[in-house]
Amino acid sequence: MPGSKIIGKVYVVGDNVDTDQIIPAKHLVYDTHSPEERKLFGKYAMSGVPEDRSGLPEGSVKFVDEGKYESVFNIIVGGKNFGCGSSREHAPLALQVAGVAAVVAQTYARIFYRNSVDGGFVMPLESVDNIFKSFATGDQVEIDLDANKITDIRTGKSFGLRSLGDAADIIHAGGLFAYARKIGMIKESDKTATKKVGANV
Amino acid sequence: MSMTITEKILAGHSGRDKVTPGENVWVDVDILMTHDVTGPGTISIFKEEFGKEAKVWDRDKVVVIPDHYIFTEDQHAKRNVVFLRDFVKDQRIDNFYDVGTSDYKGVCHVALPEEGYTRPGEVLFGTDSHTCTAGAFGEFATGIGNTDAAFILGTGKLWVKVPQTMRFVFDGELPEYLMAKDLILRIIGDIGVDGASYAAMEFAGDAVHGLNIEERMTLCNMVIEAGGKNGVIAPDQTTIDFVKSRSEKNFTPVQNDPDARFALEKKFDVSKITPLVAKPHSPENVEAAENLSDVIVDRVYIGSCTGGKLTDFRAAARVLDGRKTAVDTFIVPATTDVARGLREYKLNGKTLLQIFEEAGCRIGNASCGACLGGPDDTFGRLNGQEICLSTTNRNFPGRMGSKKAQVYLASPLTAAATAITGKITDPRKYLA
Numbered sequence: 001m002p003g004s005k006i007i008g009k010v011y012v013v014g015d016n017v018d019t020d021q022i023i024p025a026k027h028l029v030y031d032t033h034s035p036e037e038r039k040l041f042g043k044y045a046m047s048g049v050p051e052d053r054s055g056l057p058e059g060s061v062k063f064v065d066e067g068k069y070e071s072v073f074n075i076i077v078g079g080k081n082f083g084c085g086s087s088r089e090h091a092p093l094a095l096q097v098a099g100v101a102a103v104v105a106q107t108y109a110r111i112f113y114r115n116s117v118d119g120g121f122v123m124p125l126e127s128v129d130n131i132f133k134s135f136a137t138g139d140q141v142e143i144d145l146d147a148n149k150i151t152d153i154r155t156g157k158s159f160g161l162r163s164l165g166d167a168a169d170i171i172h173a174g175g176l177f178a179y180a181r182k183i184g185m186i187k188e189s190d191k192t193a194t195k196k197v198g199a200n201v
Numbered sequence: 202m203s204m205t206i207t208e209k210i211l212a213g214h215s216g217r218d219k220v221t222p223g224e225n226v227w228v229d230v231d232i233l234m235t236h237d238v239t240g241p242g243t244i245s246i247f248k249e250e251f252g253k254e255a256k257v258w259d260r261d262k263v264v265v266i267p268d269h270y271i272f273t274e275d276q277h278a279k280r281n282v283v284f285l286r287d288f289v290k291d292q293r294i295d296n297f298y299d300v301g302t303s304d305y306k307g308v309c310h311v312a313l314p315e316e317g318y319t320r321p322g323e324v325l326f327g328t329d330s331h332t333c334t335a336g337a338f339g340e341f342a343t344g345i346g347n348t349d350a351a352f353i354l355g356t357g358k359l360w361v362k363v364p365q366t367m368r369f370v371f372d373g374e375l376p377e378y379l380m381a382k383d384l385i386l387r388i389i390g391d392i393g394v395d396g397a398s399y400a401a402m403e404f405a406g407d408a409v410h411g412l413n414i415e416e417r418m419t420l421c422n423m424v425i426e427a428g429g430k431n432g433v434i435a436p437d438q439t440t441i442d443f444v445k446s447r448s449e450k451n452f453t454p455v456q457n458d459p460d461a462r463f464a465l466e467k468k469f470d471v472s473k474i475t476p477l478v479a480k481p482h483s484p485e486n487v488e489a490a491e492n493l494s495d496v497i498v499d500r501v502y503i504g505s506c507t508g509g510k511l512t513d514f515r516a517a518a519r520v521l522d523g524r525k526t527a528v529d530t531f532i533v534p535a536t537t538d539v540a541r542g543l544r545e546y547k548l549n550g551k552t553l554l555q556i557f558e559e560a561g562c563r564i565g566n567a568s569c570g571a572c573l574g575g576p577d578d579t580f581g582r583l584n585g586q587e588i589c590l591s592t593t594n595r596n597f598p599g600r601m602g603s604k605k606a607q608v609y610l611a612s613p614l615t616a617a618a619t620a621i622t623g624k625i626t627d628p629r630k631y632l633a
């Protein structure tokens with residue numbers, strides 16, 4: 001769980017960004033647990049977003065530069081229904097591997113939201129209004145998790161975020177397994193390493 | 202007790218007398234299904250979290266069906282199937298439908314009922330978003346990610362937020378030019394791709410209960426395209442007869458309480474619905490087929506868990522019998538049982554396969570095929586700027602391959618009529 005603030009550069013997309021856009025199906029074949037192949041999910045993260053919607057308002061901004069495995073953008077701002085489509089956990093994983101800490105969208109598709117939380121990949125934050133048009137790709141922003149707001153440092157404007165609600169317990173624990181151990185649903189096995197390869201701290 | 206079918210199933214599986222929408226409950230799982238794309242990741246998390254020697258909670262409740270990337274030379278894709286093979290051997294899981302053997306089935310959501318894993322009143326999770334298809338059997342079925350699935354493998358349980366239920370009632374007798382695909386497109390066109398977010402979608406009315414099991418599966422299959430969590434159809438004699446013919450296990454059908462509460466009830470008169478098409482690049486861009494007659498297509502694709510079942514091919518054959526296709530037309534049976542049906546089922550003295558071959562169609566092997574694009578060598582994949590009319594469920598950019606391609610979604614009847622003319626065609630033209 002990062003601190004109560006997330007600061008960084010935003011990558012802006014619109015409504016209904018589906019999981020095929022987040023990680024196209026042909027890249028689902030790599031081994032999520034091989035450190036070498038896992039990097040490829042970062043390389044191809046967001047590569048399915050149509051050119052004109054890649055990094056709004058102008059479009060045609062690559063999320064991950066040619067030859068790189070990580071993005072210079074660590075926050076994604078979208079609109080409605082982010083992550084709709086398939087159940088592939090590769091989607092939030094790809095964002096995490098690319099270096100994304102949080103997504104801010106007005107609403108999420110259920111499975112993407114759940115995968116993000118249960119797998120502890122990225123923080124799915126809900127904005128009160130649909131705010132993607134208020135940001136430009138590359139803007140520096142600050143997310144304040146205690147005050148539930150996102151502020152565009154360039155314009156100084158702030159927008160409200162919803163509180164995490166009942167997902168907070170799992171997010172704060174760091175994912176479903178950590179949470180289940182905490183509440184005693186599964187016993188701590190003799191294994192000590194329960195953290196995922198490359199998990200966000 | 203005023204609960205809906207979905208609420209009752211979740212209450213029964215979490216040891217409660219009553220649950221209310223919005224509550225989180227831990228439910229006991231009856232069946233967990235996984236496939237070649239999401240299975241390996243699930244297994245890796247399971248081993249990482251429960252230890253290398255850990256055993257799954259109940260090997261009879263785990264079903265492994267490779268179906269996505271099967272007929273490809275892609276080495277990574279092939280390796281995923283090997284991974285599944287090793288796991289089921291190690292865990293002594295018998296419910297495995299291996300590639301290249303006589304057990305091989307094809308698309309998981311169609312294979313599950315064929316093999317008797319779907320039963321009224323049960324809870325089924327699968328690592329695939331279209332797991333909601335099984336709601337057609339009056340059970341709670343939904344798609345989950347790898348972490349959740351790994352958790353189930355170790356514990357047999359998962360937390361679920363109880364969804365509210367939205368009810369869609371189709372009154373009247375279904376005209377012969379309409380299929381379940383038209384009904385679900387009507388709903389998605391009306392409520393949008395997030396219109397049922399987090400909700401259960403129940404389908405009811407004479408027209409729904411008049412549908413056969415495969416058509417009911419098509420309705421429930423696409424609830425995810427409206428953002429729904431699960432689809433459900435109250436079990437009736439059709440459901441019970443089908444399930445009993447496939448499964449030996451006892452089951453308890455669950456019905457809505459008379460005073461069950463619905464978040465919304467929407468009624469449709471089926472005689473007012475005409476064949477529909479969802480235009481690129483969203484299942485909610487719904488338009489009457491008759492208004493799209495100037496759209497020229499390069500290709501027609503009939504396949505997938507939505508539109509590749511025997512009922513779908515029987516419908517397409519009704520239109521294609523004795524006619525020729527004007528554009529490349531791909532026929533991809535969902536499962537090997539459906540493929541056998543193509544060879545055995547006859548219409549006007551000819552098998553469906555003969556009808557399709559004489560019409561000039563190309564026939565593929567049972568699998569997901571080009572429904573989700575897949576590796577570049579996938580049969581029917583859209584590799585360029587093709588315009589395709591497809592019986593699948595999603596037309597997001599790049600879903601069937603290239604993001605430059607355009608996909609229109611429609612019923613198998615509309616697909617077959619379109620294959621004949623090369624333009625989007627209302628099937629009523631050929632059903633008179």
Ligand code: SF4
Pocket residue numbers: 269308309310329331504505506507568569572573593594
């Ligand atoms: S046929 Fe298509 S929608 Fe159905 S399981 Fe396969 S890829 Fe998914």
